[in-house]
Amino acid sequence: MEAGRWIAAAASIWIQCSCGASYAFGIYSPFLKSSQGYDQSTLDTLSVFKDIGANAGILSGLLYSAVCRRRHHSSVWGPWVVHAAGAVQCFVGYFFVWLAVTGAIPRPQVPVMCLFMFLAAHAQTFFNTANVVTAVQNFPDYSGTIVGIMKGFLGLSGAVLIQVYQTLFAGEPTTFLLMLALLPTLVSLVLMFLVRVHHVRSSDHDKLYLNGFSLISMIVAMYLMLLILLNNIFGLPQWSRALTLALLLILLSSPIYVAIKAQKRNFNHRLSQTSSTLKSPLMKKCPGSREPDNSENGIQQYKGTTSETSLDDVGEELNLLQAMKTLNFWLLFVAMLCGMGSGLATINNISQIGESLGYTPRERSTLVSLWSIWNFLGRFGAGYISDVLMHVKGWARPLFMTLTLAAMTAGHVIVGSGFPGNLYVGSVLVGVCYGSQWSLMPTITSEIFGVQHMGTIFNTIAVASPLGSYILSVRVIGYIYDKEGSGVGNSCTGTHCFMLSFFILACVSLFGFLVALALMVKTRGIYARIVRRRILS
Numbered sequence: 001m002e003a004g005r006w007i008a009a010a011a012s013i014w015i016q017c018s019c020g021a022s023y024a025f026g027i028y029s030p031f032l033k034s035s036q037g038y039d040q041s042t043l044d045t046l047s048v049f050k051d052i053g054a055n056a057g058i059l060s061g062l063l064y065s066a067v068c069r070r071r072h073h074s075s076v077w078g079p080w081v082v083h084a085a086g087a088v089q090c091f092v093g094y095f096f097v098w099l100a101v102t103g104a105i106p107r108p109q110v111p112v113m114c115l116f117m118f119l120a121a122h123a124q125t126f127f128n129t130a131n132v133v134t135a136v137q138n139f140p141d142y143s144g145t146i147v148g149i150m151k152g153f154l155g156l157s158g159a160v161l162i163q164v165y166q167t168l169f170a171g172e173p174t175t176f177l178l179m180l181a182l183l184p185t186l187v188s189l190v191l192m193f194l195v196r197v198h199h200v201r202s203s204d205h206d207k208l209y210l211n212g213f214s215l216i217s218m219i220v221a222m223y224l225m226l227l228i229l230l231n232n233i234f235g236l237p238q239w240s241r242a243l244t245l246a247l248l249l250i251l252l253s254s255p256i257y258v259a260i261k262a263q264k265r266n267f268n269h270r271l272s273q274t275s276s277t278l279k280s281p282l283m284k285k286c287p288g289s290r291e292p293d294n295s296e297n298g299i300q301q302y303k304g305t306t307s308e309t310s311l312d313d314v315g316e317e318l319n320l321l322q323a324m325k326t327l328n329f330w331l332l333f334v335a336m337l338c339g340m341g342s343g344l345a346t347i348n349n350i351s352q353i354g355e356s357l358g359y360t361p362r363e364r365s366t367l368v369s370l371w372s373i374w375n376f377l378g379r380f381g382a383g384y385i386s387d388v389l390m391h392v393k394g395w396a397r398p399l400f401m402t403l404t405l406a407a408m409t410a411g412h413v414i415v416g417s418g419f420p421g422n423l424y425v426g427s428v429l430v431g432v433c434y435g436s437q438w439s440l441m442p443t444i445t446s447e448i449f450g451v452q453h454m455g456t457i458f459n460t461i462a463v464a465s466p467l468g469s470y471i472l473s474v475r476v477i478g479y480i481y482d483k484e485g486s487g488v489g490n491s492c493t494g495t496h497c498f499m500l501s502f503f504i505l506a507c508v509s510l511f512g513f514l515v516a517l518a519l520m521v522k523t524r525g526i527y528a529r530i531v532r533r534r535i536l537s
Helices: 002-018 021-036 040-055 058-070 079-102 110-138 140-168 173-194 206-234 238-253 255-285 295-312 320-324 327-356 361-392 397-417 422-449 454-462 464-484 499-522 524-536
Strands: none
Touching (some): 002 173, 002 255, 021 110, 021 140, 040 110, 040 327, 058 079, 058 110, 140 206, 206 238, 206 255, 238 255, 320 327, 327 464, 361 397, 361 524, 397 422, 422 454, 464 499
């Protein structure tokens, strides 16, 4: 069981690397638009249903809870059921989208296509729930670290899938859709039985090997960014693409090396414990021997108990209905509506923005790929930096939310300005700040409302992401684009196509900044107690 949880972590990382197809929507969206005869508003409606599917994880959470309860009565059930449900949805959703764009089936009505996109993206919540919740149960003492690792690799998965596409199926978006139907499905079906809950005592060396997973994620992120930049600047030939993809796959397989090292170390540790236990009766009979001094262990146990109490008892334990009656809940919800909604609206339209500004297909693909890197850096870095500065400087976590929303405002202004290279600069700011919200919001939720009902409250607040995306993508960006469009197929070329839209998005982010600032002021007493308790512990 001790070895199994490390193998489960490695298997979860591999599934996470393959299941982020929703981040690659910009690769095939232009072809989806042209093949089905959609205008920009209709395409944005499809992207909103994709966002709803990718963020509405309530059903996956309920299924996971149900199968975990049944495991007490039968060993047959487990997280694999959730993976299997996700695999079915992934295949059905993307396969029928592929059939539609290739003309194998009659052109579906827009509501039917929205259903296909919803199913395809909804699979991601099942994979993510099974992997993240299982990892937290396997490493309860380092839940923040393991969640960051899982979320980080999910953020990188879009860039990984695009590298596979550019190497094997470049210029064939229909084949890419078929790959999205098959690859995540097969990976999850092959590995799902390895992802199991193992209730074992945490080791002092767990953090060391979890840091190994973290290091691998950083190396993969930097390598992907290097590949994207080299391809954009020099245009890598096909043989070098194959070589770099092979190296990427080797890097992605390296978590198994960390798992094997952890397994070996734990085996040796338990072997030494067994040897000590066998020798202990003889030691007791030796003249002059004495009982071991447990005072140090008692102190460590007391410190551990104090630490656990201080970390758990950081705020009131509120359920969802109680939380929704507080002003803090709605301040956090509105801040996420502005931040996550405008971030999703940007990535969903980044390919069309690039097309209107004269970016080449390679450059647009580069922008979509780099978004996964910036998303990863935001998710992985925001939690780590806010933790360090909160412990060292005593800075409240909502402060970082206000800073990221202010930076996102600047990013939207840069995207809307239309100067040469604006999308590269603007997408970095918006991508990092968008990823940061996904790291900061769950942590702030647990600190303000308590950990007992964190999952329910967190998933409810996460609905702000697709809701904000719908309002800003369809009712703002899509409407203004179609109004400005005058070319073939109602297309639009020039800076005027998206300038007004992104200035509106900048105002929305600025409003989110003010709301987050109000949240920071409102919760300063809570965070003063959190910092004081952690210092005393």
